Amino acid sequence: MKPRKTVAIISQISVKANRFIVQELEKRGIHGIVPSHGGILYFLSLQEKMTMKELATKIHKTKPTVTVLVDKLVTLGYVYKGKCDVDCRVTYITLSEKGKSFKKDFEEISQSLNAQIFQGISEEEINVVEPLLEKFLHNLL
Amino acid sequence: MKPRKTVAIISQISVKANRFIVQELEKRGIHGIVPSHGGILYFLSLQEKMTMKELATKIHKTKPTVTVLVDKLVTLGYVYKGKCDVDCRVTYITLSEKGKSFKKDFEEISQSLNAQIFQGISEEEINVVEPLLEKFLHNLL
DNA sequence: CTTTTTTAGTTAGATATCTAACTATATTTC
DNA sequence: GAAATATAGTTAGATATCTAACTAAAAAAG
Numbered sequence: 001m002k003p004r005k006t007v008a009i010i011s012q013i014s015v016k017a018n019r020f021i022v023q024e025l026e027k028r029g030i031h032g033i034v035p036s037h038g039g040i041l042y043f044l045s046l047q048e049k050m051t052m053k054e055l056a057t058k059i060h061k062t063k064p065t066v067t068v069l070v071d072k073l074v075t076l077g078y079v080y081k082g083k084c085d086v087d088c089r090v091t092y093i094t095l096s097e098k099g100k101s102f103k104k105d106f107e108e109i110s111q112s113l114n115a116q117i118f119q120g121i122s123e124e125e126i127n128v129v130e131p132l133l134e135k136f137l138h139n140l141l
Numbered sequence: 142m143k144p145r146k147t148v149a150i151i152s153q154i155s156v157k158a159n160r161f162i163v164q165e166l167e168k169r170g171i172h173g174i175v176p177s178h179g180g181i182l183y184f185l186s187l188q189e190k191m192t193m194k195e196l197a198t199k200i201h202k203t204k205p206t207v208t209v210l211v212d213k214l215v216t217l218g219y220v221y222k223g224k225c226d227v228d229c230r231v232t233y234i235t236l237s238e239k240g241k242s243f244k245k246d247f248e249e250i251s252q253s254l255n256a257q258i259f260q261g262i263s264e265e266e267i268n269v270v271e272p273l274l275e276k277f278l279h280n281l282l
Numbered sequence: 283c284t285t286t287t288t289t290a291g292t293t294a295g296a297t298a299t300c301t302a303a304c305t306a307t308a309t310t311t312c
Numbered sequence: 313g314a315a316a317t318a319t320a321g322t323t324a325g326a327t328a329t330c331t332a333a334c335t336a337a338a339a340a341a342g
Contacts, residue, residue: 002198004255004267004271005183005256005271006255006267006270006271006274007144007154007254007255007258008156009274009275009277010151010154010155010158010169010264010271010274011158011176011276012278013148013151013155013274013277013278014148014154014155014156016150016203016281017151017152017281017301018152019147019155027243032327034327034328035152036328036329038300039156043188045266046194051290052290052291052292052293053171053289055289055291056269060153060156061328061329061330062177062236062329062330062331063186063290063291063292063332064291064292064293064294064330064332065185065328066332067292067293067331068328068329069329070329076225079158079295079334087289087290087337088290088336088337088338088339089290089291089336089338090289090290090291091290091291108272110144113148114145114147114148115334116280116281117147117148117277117279117280117281118145118277118280120276121273121276125273126145126147127224127275128149128270129273129274130145130146130147130150130321132266133147133150133151133154133268134150134261134269135261135262136150136154136258137150137153137154137157139257139258139259139260139261140154140157140161140257140258141157145332164325173297173304175297176300177298177299192320192321193320193321193322194319194320194321201301202298202300203299203300203301204319204320204321204322205297205299205300205301205302205322205323205324206299207321208321208322208323209298209299210298210299224314227305228308228319228320229306229308229320230306230307230308230319230320230321231307231320231321246295
């Protein structure tokens, strides 16, 4: 097998996509929010409430990381933290109104990113790449 | 355009590939070395000496980051730092014997990573994906 | 029922990486 | 030649993320 730059390219895309998102957020006056926060807000917009553990699983980060991420979202007013009545260990996270209204920004930025990244690339090509990328990921689990 | 998970998948691949490399290095008793160090050692193995700035460009990191990365490689005995006679601002980095012998490990791990990531994927498929990924990256510059 | 094990979330510490600012040096401008 | 501008690398501070360890609670085992 010939030497491949695939992983190096993927890494760079990841870094730049991350940066793109942060810059777009800053353009909208949204400071201190990074893609991982966006992920949390996104999944919370699909469900009324989620536990810290569920969020950690969904955004593929560790629990301590989610603690820090959520704490920041609480501080910035995007989410609320609540305890569970049944199991005291469990903490539920819910969206505030501010958090709910974030959905629009998030979707627009996501579309903007995709529009940029997929420039000059057909739907067919994307339909080829994505499943292969999913295979790469699965191979690394 | 339908919502795409492409970027999310790419990010996850990047994280896991990074982790794979670190784990493989640790298996070989090589501690404290991360992919960025590997990148530096790789490019130094192609040229006798390089400036900090050149290294920063090659591994797509900032100069301060390269300062920290190189300092660690110096401490661990993989590279030497030397001044330039012509321009006092310039610092040249060269491989030590230990750094040179790192090449074998690096190549093996790289191959091992590729073997894992490309399992069940044909050469043809990879030849399709890679140029598209390069396009994605170019679109994000 | 008691003890052991597992689980949810937090705390503490470490790390790679960035930005901004800086110092020293080199280059460009006038 | 002097002043202004650009450059190489470093320093300082901040940040997202991880691991290990921890506390408290719940579940499992006996």
